[in-house]
Amino acid sequence: MILRVGDPPLAGKSYSIRHGVYAILPGAAGLLVTHQQEPTPEFQLPGGGIDPGEHPIAALHREVFEETGWRIAAPRRIGAFRRFTYMPEYDRWAEKLCTIYIADPVRPHGPPTEPGHTALWMPVDVALEMLGNDGDRHFVHQVFG
Template sequence: MTAAEWQVYGRRQVYGSPWVELWLDDVDIPGTGRIEHHVLRMPRASTTAVVTDDDGRFLLIYRHRFITGRWGWEVPAGWADPGEDPADAIAREVEEETGWRPGAVELMTAYDAMAGISDAHFRVYHATDCTQIGEPEDISEAARVEWVPEAEVVKLLVGGEVSDGPSHAALSYYLGPHRLARGDG
């Protein structure tokens, strides 16, 4: 049995800002019929980075997220400005959020975070060869910036202290498929 594709007949924007847009799409779902389906669209490219050093440590930030009311560990992340290369954007974000400038930035993977409701597409990079250039530029980004040993990162993931989806996905991908594909695992 082959599934048929949904057909889109039109869309209208309900809300828009530089960060997020809410649309209602007029779609025909095979076997169901026509409905208005809500879609979150992200106007800018999302980037994250797993930042490691030669000692096998990971550069993480500890911050509070007001929407969920939780504190947790995250990897540096941000959005590319219009016309900005996503690899350049994540290098800029790492520097702004942590005070460390990456020497090398390599794409590891990309994924659609919520494909059933959103076009949020994340690119995950591996940043290495970092040089400390100062303190983080934006103090609202993190309460702490720390180099964390790999064993502790695994404990943070298992213990639920990395609850941010892009951070969880990036660290898990790096520790699993990325390393296995390179023969490191």
């Protein structure tokens, strides 16, 4: 059974499955996170949806690069969670199945290419307070205690 976080599904709503991959990226300066400005400003673990036909690890590399500008190495799956949410950018209700990895941030190649994203290093204790969803916080807490 996959951990469910956040609000339960709403009665009468139809949810489509949205598979996604997200990375915990530790370093000497803390945790590399992304700040997404739209649709609601929030701090997040870098990551996102898997495109049709895309391998999850390829999606993880692509999403982390788009949202942070960093290349990563040695991703290792540590768990998964699901949450039910409305995705205004796609105008749909989704059951997001989020697979979480831990990986090594290797080096930056420039700013994020994803519009509205800013990459920043955050101390782990601050990230545990600031990350925008319970699933992200749960897995960061699992890794760092």
